[in-house]
Amino acid sequence: MRVDGWLRFVLWPGILGLFLFLLIVASVTVGGTEIDARNVWGIILQRLGIGGISSAGDPASETIIMEIRFPRTLLAALVGASLAVAGAVYQAILRNPLADPYILGVSSGAALGAVLAILTGWGTSYFGNWTLPVYAFVFACIALLIVLRLARAGSRTDMGTIILSGVVVQAFFGALLTFAISLSNEQLQRIQFWLMGGGFSLRGWDHVGVLVPFLAIGLLIIVWHSRELNLFFLGERHAGHLGVSVGRMRVLLLVTASLVTGAAVSVSGTIGFVGLVIPHVMRMLFGPDHRLLVPVSALAGAMFLVGSDMLSRVVLAPRELPVGVITAFVGAPFFGWLLRKNSGSQGG
Numbered sequence: 001m002r003v004d005g006w007l008r009f010v011l012w013p014g015i016l017g018l019f020l021f022l023l024i025v026a027s028v029t030v031g032g033t034e035i036d037a038r039n040v041w042g043i044i045l046q047r048l049g050i051g052g053i054s055s056a057g058d059p060a061s062e063t064i065i066m067e068i069r070f071p072r073t074l075l076a077a078l079v080g081a082s083l084a085v086a087g088a089v090y091q092a093i094l095r096n097p098l099a100d101p102y103i104l105g106v107s108s109g110a111a112l113g114a115v116l117a118i119l120t121g122w123g124t125s126y127f128g129n130w131t132l133p134v135y136a137f138v139f140a141c142i143a144l145l146i147v148l149r150l151a152r153a154g155s156r157t158d159m160g161t162i163i164l165s166g167v168v169v170q171a172f173f174g175a176l177l178t179f180a181i182s183l184s185n186e187q188l189q190r191i192q193f194w195l196m197g198g199g200f201s202l203r204g205w206d207h208v209g210v211l212v213p214f215l216a217i218g219l220l221i222i223v224w225h226s227r228e229l230n231l232f233f234l235g236e237r238h239a240g241h242l243g244v245s246v247g248r249m250r251v252l253l254l255v256t257a258s259l260v261t262g263a264a265v266s267v268s269g270t271i272g273f274v275g276l277v278i279p280h281v282m283r284m285l286f287g288p289d290h291r292l293l294v295p296v297s298a299l300a301g302a303m304f305l306v307g308s309d310m311l312s313r314v315v316l317a318p319r320e321l322p323v324g325v326i327t328a329f330v331g332a333p334f335f336g337w338l339l340r341k342n343s344g345s346q347g348g
Contacts, residue, residue: 016299077302082264084301087275100275105169109143110265137262214263273331
């Protein structure tokens, strides 16, 4: 590989990483309670042991920053990165630019698992803080398996019916989800707000600690197999001729994407279109090479959700919108454009 090729793999993630840092700074500063940006970062730096401005005498500001805004912003970044990376994997494996965890019904399956864990409490004594991610992962995999089974025609998967199968599964799991929620009136409003992407305001540092290992392990596996993703994107037959164990690799990558999705949904609730919009835009900007596409999708997904979360706090302040509402305003028109574009290209 040429030197400029290596620079490309370092330069663009570095630039996106810088923009993400600046967006996190802005997000932590914004809130219903006005706190000077200098004091905000003085508190954070002091808590990290780097120094900074003393926050003594203002425990309320320190609590707001360190126990509410900062973990919330980090969770938004982690969830955005998780959903974007999962979307990139689904689109490559299924060779469909319309594939993402939300549209395929994987997010709905994960949400159903998480709600069942909340309502029943089964397994809490064994898994502790990991209970919701475990349930969400299992049900995400079940949803994905059903989608793939419905789209199967003989010995092959019909890629043309993947999205239709996802819509069916999403509707079915959505109905089960509504039924499960209706059985628990005392938690109805809280769960509904969480399902629309309002989970960030209900989470803290312990959930950051839960999500980080899932994303780190999933990202490591996906980046390690970037070459295989490139070959899948060209077609399974092409990948098989070049030595890829198609069946085993498909299962590994789809399960990994579902694991990352389940963990993200268990923390944030159902947030649509992140996994659709971000990988597609990054592919248009940087090309289909997943060695670059996966990391830039993770960073851009983090930026998109941190920005959406920040908007959700200020659009109707002091009231707060669920983040899923913001992402839907962006993602739904984009999905319509993609659908029309693909229909036009197939018709031509």
